[in-house]
Amino acid sequence: MSNMDTSKEKIRSILQFFFDQGEKAAKAAEKINLVYGPDTVNERVAQNWFRRFRSGNFDVKDAPRVGRPVVENCHKIMEIVETDRHVSTSLIAEELKISQKTVWNHLHNLGLKKKYHVWVPHELTQKNMLDRISICESLLNRNRIDPFLKRMVIADEKWITYSNVKRKWEWSNDSELIQTVSKPGLKTRKVLLCVWWDWQGIIHYELLPYGQILNTDLYCQQLDRLKEAIAQKRPDLDNSSGIVFHLDYTRPHTSIVTRQKLRELGWEVILHPPYSPDLAPSDYHLFLSMANYLGGEEMASREACENRLTQFFANKEKVFYEEGVMMLPFQWQKVIEQDGEYLTQIE
Known part of the structure; x- marks a missing residue:
């Protein structure tokens, strides 16, 4: 010494x-x-x-x-x-x-x-990451030239389970990557929530009857009901220069019939890279908050699920929805900076 x-x-x-x-x-x-x-x-x-x-x-x-x-x-x-x-x-x-x-x-x-641990749909390939970068760059550039976030309607679905597992968290600093885990299969009793929202709040939602699945025909019927809801709740948006529609790549969304229906309605579908829940406002914001709200709950029926969802939507102020939508450019930028890798969400 x-x-x-x-x-x-x-x-x-x-x-x-x-x-x-x-x-x-x-x-x-x-x-x-x-x-x-x-x-x-x-x-x-x-x-x-x-x-x-x-x-x-x-x-x-x-x-x-x-x-x-x-x-x-x-x-x-x-x-x-x-x-x-x-x-x-x-x-x-x-x-x-x-x-x-x-x-x-x-x-x-x-x-x-x-x-919190982050669930990811699968391991991204090199092509997936390049697609994510390319699409994020395109959307960022477009939004700078023609801001469109306040004309955007976000469409998504989520299984609502009667029994809800609470997500785990861990201590970590900002420089550490959060553990990512594959999303578990949903084998429990559940019903499908279909929801459409924008920066001002929920526009329309439907909770399908127990056992019913979403197909193209049903989805097109829902789009007609959505159009009516937009006319009633968002007349300025209905009469604007054009609704920008945000969809992910699930089957009912990508069918030829659905795309034709959206063209008939005059709604533009913006680009969204496959396997990218971190770039979908419903997944990284609305559903994330919903999962925390329902975490640990046991519900006996579809009616109980619907009551809890109604309470959840009613308790959220406009600023909550605005934050979720206006966060998108930051998400796009972070994907570019991280070479297309998944983003982690901090709770």
Whole structure:
């Protein structure tokens, strides 16, 4: 061990210097140990301090307080979180004999947030990713020249199950990718929700009778009912320069008969890349919120499902729907920046 001054504050200041230089935590620890001795700072301590610096906290002094020092608490909390990314703050507080608020503060300072696992439809191929980039670039350019988001009607469907599993979350920082898992098969009792909405709210929705599936004929009938709903609820949109229709690539949407029906109605269908729920406002916004609302619920009948959906839609203010639609350009831009990879959603 070197006899040089190796006070904690000095070592932390050196760690901050390496952080500012863009050095990795492990490399910073290695360089410090070469100068001051092999046991001056270990890699985990360096990583914890780098997390703290990334969160914007550059105070390298120990705060005077009763109980365990701040950094010691941070170390122990990180050890627990790294062992179990699903652990609750109350369990951490109980184990370390500190307050739950202290745990929250430490996790925040370390740059950690609750993030939910993301369900993805399948692994993207290289072509899928290139298509996603190309379409996102096209839509971004078009929206800059001719903003169309307030003329857009979003159409989508979702199975509403009588028994709803609550999604899992884990602790993660902004630089970490969230775990993606394949969506489980829905074998439980369920009914299909068909919904159409825009930046102002729900325009029309239908909950199909139990056991009924959506086919092209039924979908075209729904489009006629949607046209009536638009005329009643969105007269300005009905009389505008043209409705822009957002559809995904499910079978009833892509049939020749459906496309012909949409042309007869005078509605333009915008591009949407296949296998891209992260670019569909219903999936990344409306249905995500709905899943959290219904999470853990057991419903006895189709009527119970419909009542809960009615409550959910009624409780959402206009700003909720506007945020979901106006987020699209940011989603397009992020897909381009991430070379076509799936985006993760933070809850």
